[in-house]
Amino acid sequence: MTATSTQKTSKRNWFTREKVYGILFLGVGLFIAFVFAGGTESELVTTFGLTPPRSDSLSVPDLVFPSQTSLYVFSIICIFFGGWQLARGFKKVNIGLTVVALVFVVAFLAWAARGGSLNVTSLMANALLRATPIALAGLSGVLCERAAVINIAIEGMMLSSAFSSTVAASVAGNVWEWPRGFTLAFGLAMGLLTGALLGFLLAVLAVRYKVDQIVAGTAINIFSTGITSFMVSRILVEFQNLNQTPIFQKFPIPGLSKIPILGTVFFNQNLLFYLMFVVIAVIHIMLFYTRWGLRTRAVGEHPKAADTLGVRVYFNRYVNTTLGGMVAGLGGSFLILGSVGRFDEVMTAGKGFIGLAAMIFGKWMPIGTFGAASIFGFADSLQTKLAILNVPIPSQFLLMAPYLITIVVLAGVIGEATPPAADGQPYVKE
Amino acid sequence: MAEREDQMKLGLITYGGDIHGGGLAQYAYQGAQRVAEERDLSLEVVGTDEPDQVREEIQELLEKGVTGVVTTSLHTGQIIEEFVESYPTVTFVTINYQPQVDSENLTGLPVELHKVEELEELLAAHLSIQLEAGERGFFRNLRLLLLEWNLQSIFIPILAIFTALIVGALFIAGFDPEVWAAFQEGFGVGMNGAWQSVVKAYSALWNGSIGNPQKITSAIRTWMSGGGTEDLVSAFSPLMESLRVSTPYIFTGLSVALGFRAGLFNIGAEGQYFIGGLTSVYVGYSIQGLPWYIHLPLAVIAGFLGGALWAGISGFLKAETGAHEVITTIMLNYIAYNLAEFLLQVGGPMARPDDPRPISPPVFPTARLQQFFPDNPAIRINIGLFLALFMVFVIWYILFKTPIGFELRTVGSSPRAAKTAGMNIGWNYILAMGLSGGLAGLAGGHDVLGVLGYMPNSFRSGYGFDAIALALLGKSHPVGVLMASLLFGVLRAGAVQMQGAANVPVDIISVLQGLIIVFVAAPEMIRALYRLRDSGQEGETVLTTGWSGTE
Numbered sequence: 001m002t003a004t005s006t007q008k009t010s011k012r013n014w015f016t017r018e019k020v021y022g023i024l025f026l027g028v029g030l031f032i033a034f035v036f037a038g039g040t041e042s043e044l045v046t047t048f049g050l051t052p053p054r055s056d057s058l059s060v061p062d063l064v065f066p067s068q069t070s071l072y073v074f075s076i077i078c079i080f081f082g083g084w085q086l087a088r089g090f091k092k093v094n095i096g097l098t099v100v101a102l103v104f105v106v107a108f109l110a111w112a113a114r115g116g117s118l119n120v121t122s123l124m125a126n127a128l129l130r131a132t133p134i135a136l137a138g139l140s141g142v143l144c145e146r147a148a149v150i151n152i153a154i155e156g157m158m159l160s161s162a163f164s165s166t167v168a169a170s171v172a173g174n175v176w177e178w179p180r181g182f183t184l185a186f187g188l189a190m191g192l193l194t195g196a197l198l199g200f201l202l203a204v205l206a207v208r209y210k211v212d213q214i215v216a217g218t219a220i221n222i223f224s225t226g227i228t229s230f231m232v233s234r235i236l237v238e239f240q241n242l243n244q245t246p247i248f249q250k251f252p253i254p255g256l257s258k259i260p261i262l263g264t265v266f267f268n269q270n271l272l273f274y275l276m277f278v279v280i281a282v283i284h285i286m287l288f289y290t291r292w293g294l295r296t297r298a299v300g301e302h303p304k305a306a307d308t309l310g311v312r313v314y315f316n317r318y319v320n321t322t323l324g325g326m327v328a329g330l331g332g333s334f335l336i337l338g339s340v341g342r343f344d345e346v347m348t349a350g351k352g353f354i355g356l357a358a359m360i361f362g363k364w365m366p367i368g369t370f371g372a373a374s375i376f377g378f379a380d381s382l383q384t385k386l387a388i389l390n391v392p393i394p395s396q397f398l399l400m401a402p403y404l405i406t407i408v409v410l411a412g413v414i415g416e417a418t419p420p421a422a423d424g425q426p427y428v429k430e
Numbered sequence: 431m432a433e434r435e436d437q438m439k440l441g442l443i444t445y446g447g448d449i450h451g452g453g454l455a456q457y458a459y460q461g462a463q464r465v466a467e468e469r470d471l472s473l474e475v476v477g478t479d480e481p482d483q484v485r486e487e488i489q490e491l492l493e494k495g496v497t498g499v500v501t502t503s504l505h506t507g508q509i510i511e512e513f514v515e516s517y518p519t520v521t522f523v524t525i526n527y528q529p530q531v532d533s534e535n536l537t538g539l540p541v542e543l544h545k546v547e548e549l550e551e552l553l554a555a556h557l558s559i560q561l562e563a564g565e566r567g568f569f570r571n572l573r574l575l576l577l578e579w580n581l582q583s584i585f586i587p588i589l590a591i592f593t594a595l596i597v598g599a600l601f602i603a604g605f606d607p608e609v610w611a612a613f614q615e616g617f618g619v620g621m622n623g624a625w626q627s628v629v630k631a632y633s634a635l636w637n638g639s640i641g642n643p644q645k646i647t648s649a650i651r652t653w654m655s656g657g658g659t660e661d662l663v664s665a666f667s668p669l670m671e672s673l674r675v676s677t678p679y680i681f682t683g684l685s686v687a688l689g690f691r692a693g694l695f696n697i698g699a700e701g702q703y704f705i706g707g708l709t710s711v712y713v714g715y716s717i718q719g720l721p722w723y724i725h726l727p728l729a730v731i732a733g734f735l736g737g738a739l740w741a742g743i744s745g746f747l748k749a750e751t752g753a754h755e756v757i758t759t760i761m762l763n764y765i766a767y768n769l770a771e772f773l774l775q776v777g778g779p780m781a782r783p784d785d786p787r788p789i790s791p792p793v794f795p796t797a798r799l800q801q802f803f804p805d806n807p808a809i810r811i812n813i814g815l816f817l818a819l820f821m822v823f824v825i826w827y828i829l830f831k832t833p834i835g836f837e838l839r840t841v842g843s844s845p846r847a848a849k850t851a852g853m854n855i856g857w858n859y860i861l862a863m864g865l866s867g868g869l870a871g872l873a874g875g876h877d878v879l880g881v882l883g884y885m886p887n888s889f890r891s892g893y894g895f896d897a898i899a900l901a902l903l904g905k906s907h908p909v910g911v912l913m914a915s916l917l918f919g920v921l922r923a924g925a926v927q928m929q930g931a932a933n934v935p936v937d938i939i940s941v942l943q944g945l946i947i948v949f950v951a952a953p954e955m956i957r958a959l960y961r962l963r964d965s966g967q968e969g970e971t972v973l974t975t976g977w978s979g980t981e
Contacts, residue, residue, distance in 0.1 A: 152756060205948065205951075205952055209952035209954050209955065211948075211951045211952045212951060214695055214756060215898075215902065215947065215951045216948070216951060216952075218695075218697065218895070218898055218947065219944050219945075219947035219948045219951065220944070221895070221944075222895045222898070222899070222940055222943050222944040222947065223940070223941060223943075223944025223945065223948075224944075225895070225937075225940055226937050226938070226939070226940025226941035226942075226943065226944055227601075227937075227940075227941050227944075229935065229937035229940065230601065230605070230935050230937040230938050230940070230941060231605065233935035233937065234605045234606075234934075234935055235605060238607070349764075350760060350761070350764055353756075353757055353760045353761070356757060357757055357761075360757075394772050396768040396769070396771050396772035396775075397768070397772065399768050400764070400765045400768045400769070403761040403762075403764040403765050404761070404765065406757065406761045407747070407753070407757075407758050407761045407762070410747070410751075410753035410754065410757055410758060411747045411750075411751040411753040411758075412751070
């Protein structure tokens with residue numbers, strides 16, 4: 001046992017984080033040179049479309065460049081970064097990592113679209129749309145964990161909310177025949193309510209009964225999976241009109257949606273998408289610029305000190321976890337009202353957990369969480385685009401990408417990310 | 431046990447410290463007392479602050495025939511070394527004193543002064559393992575195993591299941607269109623309809639899992655009066671099917687329970703089950719011409735290793751980078767699904783050649799787990815059940831009878847204490863995840879080698895979440911897990927019949943599971959519901975840590 005641990009420490013001294021990254025950068029550079037550029041005929045050109053068809057924005061000309069030459073350039077950039085990292089070292093390793101990752105993605109796209117065309121703008125717009133439920137899941141995690149309640153139940157909350165949104169909006173729209181706006185609002189409200197109820201349940205279990213929070217969250221997940229699947233096979237299969245909702249249509253923001261590229265990516269989406277940005281802003285301001293936020297952070301870092309100063313620790317955790325549940329509920333509703341308009345069994349497919357990874361990657365900050373979520377959204381959206389491009393990778397491996405990235409992110413970043421100090425620990429009042 | 435009563439004693443020697451003073455002595459006392467209570471020993475405490483008396487006190491204690499002696503100071507530690515050689519059967523433990531004599535029955539436990547409260551846990555765990563080290567023999571171990579489990583409260587889980595069944599009944603009746611129709615005719619008719627609906631569902635559950643009582647009695651009567659055994663086999667076939675369904679539950683339940691014991695939450699048993707199935711089936715169909723006694727073990731071991739390596743990734747990532755196993759195992763689940771999808775797709779690397787279905791080639795008979803009734807393929811119970819029962823014993827033995835298990839449990843119950851004691855926490859995480867994943871892999875192996883004989887790409891079965899419920903319900907004890915698995919086997923096997931006979935979707939079982947976990951994890955709820963008093967005997971078995979568990 002002792003032998004193993006000494007061996008490990010000595011190994012650590014040789015392979016520092018910096019060295020590993022340096023070798024990684026070099027490897028990426030060589031990979032681009034040999035696999036991407038090597039497998040590309042020199043006469044091919046890559047076209048990056050910048051104006052999507054049927055778009056509001058002013059059009060910009062497409063980006064056309066020779067595939068192979070550009071790939072060699074990308075490769076040289078990566079090799080340069082790798083050499084620099086090994087020889088001198090960047091002050092902040094993350095800068096090198098970000099640049100190399102970005103170059104790799106662009107190189108990959110240039111290679112995938114060799115001899116063809118890829119609309120980058122619509123890829124980005126789609127990425128952000130797919131990032132929305134993940135970001136909302138992550139924001140739910142931020143709210144709960146800033147008050148030191150680990151919310152692993154986001155997945156279940158999203159699933160239940162998606163279900164109740166579906167049924168509520170379908171009943172309002174198809175049975176009561178309400179106008180569309182009211183129907184959508186009603187579905188959304190029911191989704192939020194379901195999320196809030198499950199958030200409250202988690203708070204009761206975690207705060208009142210001091211159940212291990214991960215166990216409580218898992219119970220909520222299992223329960224949600226069971227109850228929604230049960231209702232689907234019992235009710236929705238028989239009454240198809242209860243599983244058919246209207247969806248939020250694209251709502252271009254006048255003026256802003258005309259901006260080339262950015263207009264399409266940010267200002268030509270549906271209302272729930274804009275709502276997500278409102279939620280991010282509200283949570284950010286609430287956490288860092290209000291008395292409530294100060295108290296929440298105190299409860300998350302040092303509940304005892306907060307209690308001594310008169311902060312109601314339990315009350316704070318109840319409120320934050322319930323609000324967190326509501327945000328997860330919004331994410332669940334988005335899956336229905338913001339995209340497909342019908343509920344399928346276990347349709348969240350791990351989005352809640354990916355959201356948690358985004359939260360960790362974003363260092364428990366609302367804006368960081370959104371940034372991380374967009375990476376996952378990008379991987380997700382890329383996977384759908386690549387199916388139609390000239391990529392000799394089996395689709396199953398593309399489908400694995402978001403999950404692989406989650407693992408890599410967790411493994412690579414957690415060392416630098418610090419959760420709230422009291423995260424996951426029940427507080428016992430003395 | 432009675433004839434050895436006079437020998438079963440434990441001695442604690444404190445030096446210059448009150449056992450209620452909040453210091454080292456108090457926690458040593460609490461730890462020793464816990465062990466004494468658990469193993470039915472009498473605890474003798476000798477408090478002294480006269481240096482000259484210590485030697486005589488120890489001598490006196492040893493002559494009384496104690497099985498273990500614990501001391502709490504440097505000074506007494508030095509004196510104890512003089513006795514170690516002459517009393518080889520006694521377990522000596524010194525606290526905060528590194529023994530200079532190298533002897534098997536003497537150990538020094540280091541404790542940092544500002545983390546003194548961890549001593550209790552550490553000492554209790556250490557003493558338990560040391561005291562048991564001398565005890566050998568299969569039957570003695572088996573008896574201890576059962577005794578240990580009986581000591582745990584099983585009252586709460588039973589009430590939890592009962593309550594969950596009642597809530598489940600509400601769901602069954604509440605979402606039955608026939609019940610709605612009945613209520614439109616009047617309240618009384620409605621209530622009657624609801625009652626009928628629940629009775630119909632639960633009796634289908636019973637008949638589908640245990641067997642139809644009338645059929646069983648009549649079959650027994652036929653058999654008694656000299657008739658054939660066909661009726662008997664068919665009457666008991668639901669019960670045997672339940673046992674068959676229980677078998678993978680035993681493996682996966684043990685898998686999660688073992689993780690819990692080491693402080694790990696292995697939520698990815700499903701993916702490990704998948705990989706175990708893939709590796710088992712690969713060995714099963716790709717190697718031909720081996721005798722069964724080589725081929726079958728190879729295929730089973732392949733399943734174990736497949737699951738172990740898959741889960742080992744999470745263990746390694748947690749040990750090296752602190753990435754939380756809950757997230758990584760779930761992500762690995764999705765990766766495993768896609769991997770299986772890729773390998774088994776029509777024309778894929780592991781697909782059956784010239785077959786329109788996405789399934790693997792059939793496993794050779796030499797690698798099949800023998801079914802009990804080979805003539806009747808509908809009864810799929812096989813010798814995998816014995817393997818599962820054997821694993822219950824093996825895991826119990828590893829956890830509670832070996833130094834490996836002691837380390838795993840210490841790492842699980844108090845990582846800081848384990849670190850203080852010089853244990854390699856990272857390695858223990860990898861080992862625990864590996865064992866845990868291996869067990870889940872065996873479940874996959876059982877299903878392909880014993881039940882199906884090939885691997886389909888739609889192999890998902892919800893074992894991952896079920897296993898968590900099993901481990902919680904069995905209080906992370908192998909025998910408890912066995913009991914819970916038998917229960918779940920009955921529920922699942924019955925639920926399939928319930929769906930057929932009473933049109934209740936099988937997913938109702940997941941609802942029940944969620945409820946059972948909540949009730950077992952929050953026993954206060956059950957106590958409040960049934961107005962029970964807190965017995966204070968609930969053992970804390972489940973311990974998960976925050977995002978970066980390595981501290």
